[in-house]
Amino acid sequence: MHNEKFPSILLEQAVNQFAQLPGIGRKTALRLVLHLLRQEESRVFSLTEALNQLVQDVCYCKECNSISDEEICPICANEDRTGEILCVVENIRDVLSIENTQQYKGKYHVLGGIISPMDGIGPSDIAIDLLVDRVKKGGVKEVILALSTTMEGDTTNFYIFRKLKPFGVRLTTLARGVALGDELEYADELTLGRSIKHRTLYEETLTT
Amino acid sequence: MHNEKFPSILLEQAVNQFAQLPGIGRKTALRLVLHLLRQEESRVFSLTEALNQLVQDVCYCKECNSISDEEICPICANEDRTGEILCVVENIRDVLSIENTQQYKGKYHVLGGIISPMDGIGPSDIAIDLLVDRVKKGGVKEVILALSTTMEGDTTNFYIFRKLKPFGVRLTTLARGVALGDELEYADELTLGRSIKHRTLYEETLTT
Numbered sequence: 001m002h003n004e005k006f007p008s009i010l011l012e013q014a015v016n017q018f019a020q021l022p023g024i025g026r027k028t029a030l031r032l033v034l035h036l037l038r039q040e041e042s043r044v045f046s047l048t049e050a051l052n053q054l055v056q057d058v059c060y061c062k063e064c065n066s067i068s069d070e071e072i073c074p075i076c077a078n079e080d081r082t083g084e085i086l087c088v089v090e091n092i093r094d095v096l097s098i099e100n101t102q103q104y105k106g107k108y109h110v111l112g113g114i115i116s117p118m119d120g121i122g123p124s125d126i127a128i129d130l131l132v133d134r135v136k137k138g139g140v141k142e143v144i145l146a147l148s149t150t151m152e153g154d155t156t157n158f159y160i161f162r163k164l165k166p167f168g169v170r171l172t173t174l175a176r177g178v179a180l181g182d183e184l185e186y187a188d189e190l191t192l193g194r195s196i197k198h199r200t201l202y203e204e205t206l207t208t
Numbered sequence: 209m210h211n212e213k214f215p216s217i218l219l220e221q222a223v224n225q226f227a228q229l230p231g232i233g234r235k236t237a238l239r240l241v242l243h244l245l246r247q248e249e250s251r252v253f254s255l256t257e258a259l260n261q262l263v264q265d266v267c268y269c270k271e272c273n274s275i276s277d278e279e280i281c282p283i284c285a286n287e288d289r290t291g292e293i294l295c296v297v298e299n300i301r302d303v304l305s306i307e308n309t310q311q312y313k314g315k316y317h318v319l320g321g322i323i324s325p326m327d328g329i330g331p332s333d334i335a336i337d338l339l340v341d342r343v344k345k346g347g348v349k350e351v352i353l354a355l356s357t358t359m360e361g362d363t364t365n366f367y368i369f370r371k372l373k374p375f376g377v378r379l380t381t382l383a384r385g386v387a388l389g390d391e392l393e394y395a396d397e398l399t400l401g402r403s404i405k406h407r408t409l410y411e412e413t414l415t416t
Contacts, residue, residue, distance in 0.1 A: 005307060007274050007281040007300070014262045017255040021240050030301060032229050036259065037266065037275070044263045047225040048256035051244065054222045055252045058245060066215050067245070073215040092215070093238060099213055 063134070065127040066110040067092050075107060082106050087144040088131065088160065090114050090153075094146060106144075109134065114147055115156040123159055131160065135167050142170040149176065175200075271342070273335040274318040275300050283307075283315060290314050292349040296339065296368065298322050298361075302354060314352075317342065322355055322364040331367055339368065343375050350378040357384065383408075 006012035011033065018029035036044050060066065061073035064086075068074075075081065075095075085106030089095055095108050111126040134140060143164060147153035161171055177195030178187045187195075214220035219241065226237035244252050268274065269281035272294075276282075283289065283303075293314030297303055303316050319334040342348060351372060355361035369379055385403030386395045395403075 005304065007269070007283055007303070008266065008277045010258075010262045010266055010277055011275050011300075013258040017258045020255075022243050023236070023239075028231070030304075031231075033259075033262070034299065034301070035230050037263065041263050044259055047228075048259050050218075050221040050225045051241075051252055051256050054218045054241070055245065055249050058216065058218055061215070067219050069216045069218055075215055091242065092219075093242065095215070096213065096238070 060112075061110075064108045064110055065112055065130055066095060066108060080105070083139055084141040085144065086131070086134065086140055086142070087146050089146050090148065098146070106142075109143075111147075111156070114150075114152045115159060116152045126156075128160060128163065132163050135164055135169055140169055142172060145171060145173045268320075269318075272316045272318055273320055273338055274303060274316060288313070291347055293352065294339070294342065294348055294350070295352040295354050297354050298356065306354070314350075317351075319355075319364070322358075322360045323367060324360045324363075334364075336368060336371065340371050343372055343377055348377055350380060353379065353381045 006015075014033045014036075015026065015029045018024055018032055019026045021029075024032070036047070057069070059068055059071065061068040061076055062071050063076040064073060066073045066075070082105060086109045087098065087104060087106060088109045088111060089098070090111055090113065092110060095110060098104050098108075109127070109131050111128065111131075113121050113126040115121060115123055115126065131143075135143065143160070145157045145160060147156055157173065164171060175198065176191060177198065178184060178191060184192065214223075222241045222244075223234065223237045226232055226240055227234045229237075232240070244255070265277070267276055267279065269276040269284055270279050271284040272281060274281045274283070278285075290313060294317045295306065295312060295314060296317045296319060297306070298319055298321065300318060303318060306312050306316075317335070317339045319336065319339075321329050321334040323329060323331055323334065339351075343351065351368070353365045353368060355364055365381065372379060383406065384399060385406065386392060386399060392400065
C-alpha cells in the first residue's frame with residue numbers, strides 16, 4: 001500500500017526530508033525534488049555538498065557570536081568599524097538587514113535567540129554573558145538594543161539593561177515611528193503616539 | 209564588500225544553492241539554511257544523503273516511464289491492476305493525484321512532459337514512442353488521455369490520438385464538468401456548457 005502511493009522509495013525519502021523544512025509541505029517538497037531530478041547530477045551535488053560543508057565547518061565568531069568561517073568574523077575584524085558601538089540583535093538575519101541599510105558602522109552582538117520562558121529559553125541559553133564580558137573589557141560606549149518589540153524582545157531588553165547598567169554604558173533602542181511612505185491615517189495609535197513623543201529635528205532628516 | 213554582506217562564505221554558498229530552487233527566494237533560502245544549522249548534524253546529512261542517493265540511483269520504469277527504484281515500477285508490476293487500460297499523464301505528480309482518488313485500477317503511462325513548441329519540447333522529447341510501442345504490443349483496450357486542458361495539453365492529446373488511431377484502441381479523456389460542491393452560478397460558461405452536453409445518468413452517480 002505504501003509502495004503503491006510512491007512508486008519509488010528513493011523519491012519518497014527525499015520528499016520526506018524536504019517536507020520537514022519549515023513552511024514546506026509535501027506537495028512543495030515533491031515539486032522541489034522533481035525539479036532537482038530534472039537538473040544535472042552535478043547541480044544536486046553542489047547543493048548537498050554546500051550543506052554538508054556548512055554544518056561541518058561552520059563556527060561562531062568569538063567576539064559577536066555571528067555565524068562565521070573563522071574565529072573572528074569579517075565584521076568584527078574590520079578595523080574601519082568602530083568597536084565603541086555594539087548593536088544587539090537576535091540572529092544573523094537581522095545583521096544582514098541592518099547591513100543592507102548601509103547606515104551602521106559599528107559592530108554587532110548576535111544573541112542567537114531571545115528570552116522566551118514559553119519555549120524554555122532562558123538568559124543562559126543565549127549569548128548575554130558574552131555581551132557582558134565584551135562590555136566589561138571596556139571600550140564599548142553604546143549598546144543599541146535592536147530586538148523585536150514583542151513581549152520576549154522587551155523581556156530580553158530589560159534583562160540586558162539591568163546587566164549592563166553597572167558599567168555606565170549608554171543603552172539605546174531603535175527609533176520606532178511611522179514608516180517612510182506610510183499614510184498617517186493607517187498608522188496604529190501606539191506607533192503614532194510614540195513618533196510624536198520622540199519627534200526628530202527637521203534639519204536632521206535633511207541629511208539622510 | 210561581498211564578504212561584508214555575508215559574514216560566512218559557507219553560509220552564502222548554501223543560501224545560493226537553495227535560492228536556485230523554484231519558488232524559493234533569498235530570504236526563504238536563508239531561513240531554511242538557518243533552520244538546518246539549528247538541527248543536529250545527522251539531520252542535515254539525512255537530507256543530503258537522500259538527495260544524493262536519489263539522483264544517483266533513480267531509474268525510470270521500462271513500461272510506463274514513471275520514476276522507479278527498479279526496472280519495472282510497483283504499479284506496473286502489480287498483477288491486480290489491469291493492463292488493458294492505460295492512463296496517460298504528464299508527470300508522476302498526476303499519478304499520485306489519481307492514485308489518491310482510489311478510483312483507478314488500470315496502469316499509467318508517464319510522458320515526462322507535454323508538447324510545447326514555445327519551450328522547444330517536441331513529440332520526440334517525451335515518451336510518446338514508448339506509449340505507441342506499448343499499444344502496438346497488444347493487450348491495451350483503452351487509453352485515457354489525462355493531460356491538462358491547456359493548448360499544450362490539447363496539442364499533445366491530438367498528436368497521441370493520431371498516433372494511436374491505427375491500432376483501433378479506445379481513446380477517452382477525463383470528464384470535465386462542475387466540481388463537486390461548486391455553485392453553478394460561479395462555474396465558467398465553457399465548463400458548464402460541457403457538463404450539460406456530457407450529462408451523466410443520475411443512477412450512475414448513486415454508486416460513487
